[in-house]
Amino acid sequence: MNVQRQYFRREGDAQPEPFIPARNPLEFFQRDRDMHPPAYAPIYKTSVSRSPRKALLSLDQSLSEITGPVFGHDDIGILDNDLVKNYAKTGDPVGERIIVHGQVLDECRRPVPHTLVEFWQANAAGRYRHKKDTYLAPIDPNFGGCGRALTDENGYYYFRTVKPGPYPWRNYVNSWRPAHIHFSLFGSGLAQRLITQMYFEGDPLIKICPIVHTIPDEEAINRLIAPLDINAAVPHDCLAYRFDIVLRGRRSTLFENRLEGN
């Protein structure tokens, strides 16, 4: 096709370029902060003195935000995704054996492959293996309570653990956390970095938890509640819960200028 025929060009003009709707095709969609807890959420008392009060400065993303650390299989060990075995000393930990599995997607429904997922939790009695946790429930000698996995090429991850117990915490006098597992995700760029918590379907403590309800959007809360996935259970061995995680989308879906593996 002869491009020059389509419109008038003067001698010496630069070659015309096709229209491309985005000049920065690798940048992430703006974060929808209505889905996230605000920094200042007085029902969660600790947030009161730890919340910035000035407006965040909105930053057009540069290389500093669209890049981020890359992890590989050399970074993790073979038992890192098995909390039943990765701290076992004299036997398996006490508790309800479960698999937690799911897919890490972006807002364009594309899998996020080869990304690091880290998780940590209390033991079945609701006690953390942490020198600052003084709850009277016992430490389990066979349970560390942390693990990590890389998603596969389709964004899937899984790990085996025991179901964590609820525990009391100092907010109101009688505040209890619902059973939960903490998750940390990197995605493929710094702007996708996220820490969140997974809850369990049917837990009556969810609806009265101040930390859960720092999130202003009921649907966003529901997306943190993992349903029982009986089809993924291993008969006579362990139950399964499914927890899909969504990271921010990026503009490369619209264009040809894609990253390898992205």
Next chain:
Amino acid sequence: MSQALGYLKETASQTAGPYVHIGLIPHMAGFDIFQNNFGNVLAGAETRGEHIVIEGRVLDGTGTPVRDALLEIWQANAAGRYNHPADRQNKPLDDGFRGWGRTGAEFDTGLYRFETVKPGRVPGRGGRTMAPHVNFWVVARGINIGLSTRMYFADEAEANAADPVLSMIEQAVRRGTLIAQRASRGGKLVYTFDIVLQGDNETVFFDI
């Protein structure tokens, strides 16, 4: 009604909580579990560039150190290139320099510390070069969504004055919250960078 766009919604953030150390830096929780741990030493002896220490504290609205904060940094190497496939600049990568580190504030003092190299300049938007900077991400109990900020270097006054991000900060007085002071101590170059969560000297945080 209209057609549905079909985008998913980002998963909501939740606080990292008081026991974040278990998952991300278990040695600070008081136990040893992984063969490979992520830590606060980004640069080895062979890493090219000016070797520096970054240290400071995270302070809450009362001026009290946040002793359970977790901090991560992400930076370019000394040549000004990020170790990531989206950075296609024609600059050398440095073997073994990922450019990322993680640590917790000390439970006693609230001090954090990174050992790294000073990053080079990287291009910003619209062809403007950014001054050397280190990207910070901070979480803790009471922080509902991770906080993003940047550390710039006091000895780069000229580059800082031309930096497109620092220039966006409307109140000049607030730019200083992002600039770390340089000192020499015990034979090391130390940059001090305190992060103030709230109050008169509140650090500039970014919505990236």
